[in-house]
Amino acid sequence: MINQDLIRNFCVIAHIDHGKSTFADRILELTGAVDKRTFHDQFLDRMELEKERGITIKAKAVRMSFNSTDGKEYVLNFIDTPGHVDFTYEVAKSLKACEGVILLVDASQGVEAQTVANFYLALENDLKIMPVINKIDLPSVDIERTLFQMEEAFSFKKEEVSLISSKEGTGVCELIERIIKEIPPPSGEIDKPLKALLFDSSFDPYRGVIVFVRLFEGSVTLNDNILMMYKNNTYKVEELGVFLPQPVKKGSLSCGEVGYLCCNIKNPHEVDVGDTITLKDNLTAAPFPAYKKMSPMVFCGIFPSSPKEYTNLRTAIEKLRLSDPSFVYEPDSLGSLGYGFRCGFLGLLHMEVVQERLEREFGLDLILSSPNVKYTVKKTDGEMIDVESPHQLPLPPQIDEIYEPFVRAAILTPIENMDAICELSKSRRGEFIRTEYLGKDRLNVIFELPLAEIIIDFYDKIKSVTHGFASLDYEFIAYRKTEVVKIDILFNKRQIEAFSILVHKEKADSKARAVTRKLKELIPRQMFEVNIQATIGSRIIVSMRVPPLKKNVTAKCYGGDITRKRKLWEKQKKGKKKMKQLGNITIPQKAFLEVLRI
Numbered sequence: 001m002i003n004q005d006l007i008r009n010f011c012v013i014a015h016i017d018h019g020k021s022t023f024a025d026r027i028l029e030l031t032g033a034v035d036k037r038t039f040h041d042q043f044l045d046r047m048e049l050e051k052e053r054g055i056t057i058k059a060k061a062v063r064m065s066f067n068s069t070d071g072k073e074y075v076l077n078f079i080d081t082p083g084h085v086d087f088t089y090e091v092a093k094s095l096k097a098c099e100g101v102i103l104l105v106d107a108s109q110g111v112e113a114q115t116v117a118n119f120y121l122a123l124e125n126d127l128k129i130m131p132v133i134n135k136i137d138l139p140s141v142d143i144e145r146t147l148f149q150m151e152e153a154f155s156f157k158k159e160e161v162s163l164i165s166s167k168e169g170t171g172v173c174e175l176i177e178r179i180i181k182e183i184p185p186p187s188g189e190i191d192k193p194l195k196a197l198l199f200d201s202s203f204d205p206y207r208g209v210i211v212f213v214r215l216f217e218g219s220v221t222l223n224d225n226i227l228m229m230y231k232n233n234t235y236k237v238e239e240l241g242v243f244l245p246q247p248v249k250k251g252s253l254s255c256g257e258v259g260y261l262c263c264n265i266k267n268p269h270e271v272d273v274g275d276t277i278t279l280k281d282n283l284t285a286a287p288f289p290a291y292k293k294m295s296p297m298v299f300c301g302i303f304p305s306s307p308k309e310y311t312n313l314r315t316a317i318e319k320l321r322l323s324d325p326s327f328v329y330e331p332d333s334l335g336s337l338g339y340g341f342r343c344g345f346l347g348l349l350h351m352e353v354v355q356e357r358l359e360r361e362f363g364l365d366l367i368l369s370s371p372n373v374k375y376t377v378k379k380t381d382g383e384m385i386d387v388e389s390p391h392q393l394p395l396p397p398q399i400d401e402i403y404e405p406f407v408r409a410a411i412l413t414p415i416e417n418m419d420a421i422c423e424l425s426k427s428r429r430g431e432f433i434r435t436e437y438l439g440k441d442r443l444n445v446i447f448e449l450p451l452a453e454i455i456i457d458f459y460d461k462i463k464s465v466t467h468g469f470a471s472l473d474y475e476f477i478a479y480r481k482t483e484v485v486k487i488d489i490l491f492n493k494r495q496i497e498a499f500s501i502l503v504h505k506e507k508a509d510s511k512a513r514a515v516t517r518k519l520k521e522l523i524p525r526q527m528f529e530v531n532i533q534a535t536i537g538s539r540i541i542v543s544m545r546v547p548p549l550k551k552n553v554t555a556k557c558y559g560g561d562i563t564r565k566r567k568l569w570e571k572q573k574k575g576k577k578k579m580k581q582l583g584n585i586t587i588p589q590k591a592f593l594e595v596l597r598i
Contacts, residue, residue, distance in 0.1 A: 002075055004256040005185045009077040009214070011094050013122060014104035015112040015471060016083035019134040022166040023104060024060075024080040030173055031064035031076065033245060061097075061200070061212060061258055062245040068180050076179070077258040083114055085473050086347035089326040092121055093273060096288075097199045097214035097258060100128035100183030102175075103154075107133050107141035107163075111149040111438055113412045113473035119154055128183050131156045132175065137165040149439045186216070186256035194218035195284040196277040198228070203319045207239065209265040212258075213277060217284060219254040220261065225280040229287040233270055234280050235263035268318045273325045296328050296344025297405070297476070298351055298455050299388040301369035301498070302358070303340030309364060310339050316362035317341060320354065327354055334391065334497045337367060342388060344374075348455050369498045373451045376403040376479050390500035393486050396537060403479040405451040408433070411462060412444050413470035420465040421445050428453035429504070448477065452504070487512050487541070489519070490533040512541040520544045 012020045028034045064076045079098065081091045095101065101122045105115055122129050131154065133146055143163065150156045162178060164171035188195075195217035202210045220226065224237045239262040241249045253259045265271060276287035304313045317329055327350070332342035345351040351371060358364050375387045378401040379394060387393050409430075413421050422432060425447045436444040449458075454474065462470045485508050489499035499519075503511045512534035519532050523546050530546040554565045 002254065002257065004188070006072060007075045007077065007186055007256045008100070008179055008183050009098045009186055009256070009258060010100040010102060010179060010183050011079035011081055011091075011098050012102045012104055013081055013091055013095075013118040014083050014134075015106070015109070015114040015118075018083060018104050018106040018109065018112075018115070019166045020080055020083060020104055023102075023134065023164075023172070024062075024078070026166050026169050026172045027064065027076075027078060027176065028062070028245070030169070030176065031066045033062065033064040060245075061243055063242045063258065064244075066176055066180070069177060074180050075257075076176070083118075084349060085114055085117070086345075086350040086353075088114075088117065088121070089346065091118055093199050095122060095125045095127060096197055096274075098125075098127060099186060100130065100179070102179070103129050103131050104134050105132070105146060105150060107135045107143055107146050108138050110142075110146045110442060111153050111412070112471035113410050113444075114471065116153060116410065116412075116444075117473045117475075129154075130175075130178065130182060131161045133161055133163050134166055136163050137168045137170065145439060145441070149442065152438050188215070188217045188255035190217075190219055190255050192217040192255075193282045193284045194220050194224075194226070194277065194279045195288075196220065197288055198271070198273060198275040198277055200273060201271050201322050203268060203322045204262075207262045207264070209262075209268060209271050209322060211261050211263070211265075211271060211277075213253070213261060214258045215253055215255045217255050218279070218282075219252055220277075220279070221252040226261075226263070226277050227280045227283070228270075228272070229276040229278060230290065231270060231272055231275060235265060237261050238264055268322045271322065296326075296346065297373060297451055298345045298347060298371050299374060300343060300345075300351060300371040301332055301334060301337070301340055301389060302329075302343050302355070303334065303337040303367045303369070303498075305365040305367055307338045312362065313340070313358070313364055313366070316358050316364060317343075320357060320361075324354070326350070332389070334369070337369070337498050340367075344388070367498070370501045371455060372502050373405055373455065375405075375482075375484060375502065377401075378403075387502075390486050390488075390502050391497050393484075393502065402482055402484045404482040404484065406448055406477050406480050407451050407454065407474040408477050409447050409449050409454065409472060409474040410444055411447065411470055411472055412438070412442060413462075413466050415441055415443055417466040417470060418443065418445060421462065421470065424458075424461055424465055425449060428458060429506075449474075450480075450482070450504070451476070452502075485536050487515070488535050489515065490531075490535060491523075492531055493533075508536060509541055512536075516542050516544050520546055525549050 012023055014020050060080045062078050064078060066074050066076055068074055079094045081094050103119055105111060131150055133143060135141065136143060147158055147161060150161060162171060162175050164175055196213040196215045198211055198213055200212035204210055220237060222237055222240055225234055226237060227234050239249060240253055240259065241247050242259040247260065274290055278284040304310050321327055326346050328344040329341045333339045345354060348371065355366060355368060359366060377385050377387050377394060377399055379398050380400045411421055428449055430447040430449040433446040433448055438444060459472050462472055483505040484502050485505050487501050487503060487508060488495050516532050516534045523530060525546060525548065527549055529548045531543060533543045534541045554568050557565055
């Protein structure tokens, strides 16, 4: 059993690309947690997708030992968290398992949007916050400017901020010593009934669901019978351990420790992140408050390219949700695509990551419908319904009012780019609220915008107009009345539901033209003519034609009367007409993906 006074539980939070994973690498090296022969950059980012994109998607917990200058050996339980706004949920649940956080700021970039958002998340959890400036080895840094920004934004004093270089290792050892001195040891009594927080989980095909826990009271040993209080399910503990960073089995875990346990749970639905774990025969007095659920912001349909793969897709989604509880799904069907799932995501990057993981980790071939947000519709009979996909929208005579989600967006930008940011935001139906100055050369521009206008390419446009120097964070505020119409795409007068989109009335014409133009490029020529039409209700907005492949049926005619050729042409014409009515149009999967990007 470890002395609680020698345990420190902390995590690192920052904006994306401010050096969290590199900082984790240096700590692992300095504490000797990883053998030098097996070490590689981004060591805790185990997913192939994380390495490719250079981002952290999943929070990672690791336990390390450190011999301090006071002669004692300390146990450091460290969690590396993501920095992108779409993965804020990973940060929020990781903070519940800690007593302190390191707030990392890039010396060359300064304070950015997600830095501010994560700071307030840590403040809400009443954690000790240690400000750190990273990448001081870069030639382009302005440390004084970054210090001033941190003082203006968070009221940190200059002497409170540590200066480090995660790449070079400068100042990291001194920072660990500071962590030991300033972050409080975990509280709790070992004699009390077990009270542990389930803060994450994953799935192993041989051991079932692996539950990640932080113990706040009491202890747990092998063969104990535990109770998950919210689900009210009882299990026998078959394996216990800690991450060093590879899983290492132990006989018991006591209060203050972070580890994992296995109970041969085969059904992923039995586990709920945020649950309280206690002993079946010795219950804790009260469970932890339930986690605040993150509401999905972006919705789209996920369908297998072959109907035979539906069962495999369902199994894959159930397992994936274990490690990503912010991802929600429900069964759905579209006439053209068959059976699949209607899925909700925190943002467009989150959607892309889930799609990539399903295809790579489970070997699936998927088709995605157009992404959209959740609207609320008030029908003429007074009923309120949620609309998450275009085919759920009632007919126009049944609609009284439509409401769409609005967000408050905070855009941190250099002062010289303020006009470009304001112009871009207003073109997306944004309403200017205020500006907040962070130092002499940066400001925080606050806009209220419809979520539908920012989920696709708004962040990319911001980066473009500011040459990469701006950052974005947003939060949901309310549903507001709007005018939304449904655009249907018809191929030879047949509606393909997967291409239907919901769009604001002002932008309906331009969106319809863009989609049909792209489809005309992507649909291969058939043996018959293909007419592509975009309609709103019974009104045709735009119509385009993909000409048929031609066959020279009169090639065998040498001379003779012209009526012979005319008979062949007439016969061909009737055949093409019949084929157009009965033939199936081949739509490549690329067409579905390209329409998503418009």
